[in-house]
Amino acid sequence: MHQVRRYLEPGPIVLVSSHWRGRSNVMTLGWHVVLEFSPSLVGLMIAQGNHSFGMIRASRECVINLPTTALTDTVVRIGNCSGATTDKFAAFGLTPEPASAVAAPLIRECHACFECRLHDAALVKRYNLFVFEVVKAHVAPSPKHPQTLHYTGDGVFMVAGRTISRKSLFRPEMLG
């Protein structure tokens, strides 16, 4: 699952989609962390105030979708309304596509989508931290370096810039 490191470790804002009892929802999330490579584990801090919290806790699944600057306004609008009163897929023109391993939908307009099953709910009570296993990854073939959004608070995002390689300075076992 090098795609998980490739796209999530740099710390982008993501859109987390969920499905429960015939309804789909999506939330904007910036508080996530890679925890393990094999199995591929990712921690998501989902505040209880989110409508998605109950849907994800009940369904024990989600999809982590990676938006780019093409979706900047949509990312903000998703984060500023509630799935309790808004069908966000319809309201924001997002296209839900069937996932292969979970009921939560992929978002077609995103660069990458990671299907996740709940691995461990033990940290939810204390920190609202869900530990998910990524069971299937979908990544668009281009662009190679998508312009991801990184939230800095106060309504401001940093956009992913250039890339630089220091591969020659790494010990072989540290790469990958």
Add this chain to the structure above:
Amino acid sequence: MHQVRRYLEPGPIVLVSSHWRGRSNVMTLGWHVVLEFSPSLVGLMIAQGNHSFGMIRASRECVINLPTTALTDTVVRIGNCSGATTDKFAAFGLTPEPASAVAAPLIRECHACFECRLHDAALVKRYNLFVFEVVKAHVAPSPKHPQTLHYTGDGVFMVAGRTISRKSLFRPEMLG
């Protein structure tokens, strides 16, 4: 602690410094997550193979230092040697400065330094996840948008790019 969100939520590589029994050490780390604003809690996934793991577990303190592209080669070299055999501050010309609330040193060459005390070790056993409280923040007055490093695996870093504001699309209570 809006400085914690400002600098850590975008997902940069950080240098974690520690001090135990008269020795200081520093490690490169990319797996961190903001968990709470008040108190200001941050989770750090510190793999047990790191020399820093034992020092931080014993001292229950660390400093999270934020490097920029001025330190790219140093960041990589720190991550590719061990504090068990190398005095990294001396080897890489880093300047340790006294912190105010912890014994671990600040790194003068970094843009920001966050002094941390261990808040919760309960997640260390299962996930090597240390939950720290940021008790003191030091941030350089300029530049306003430092060129932080974001690791994508395989020896390649994404460098922080331009910033864009969508403040006008946020509900007031979502800002800050």
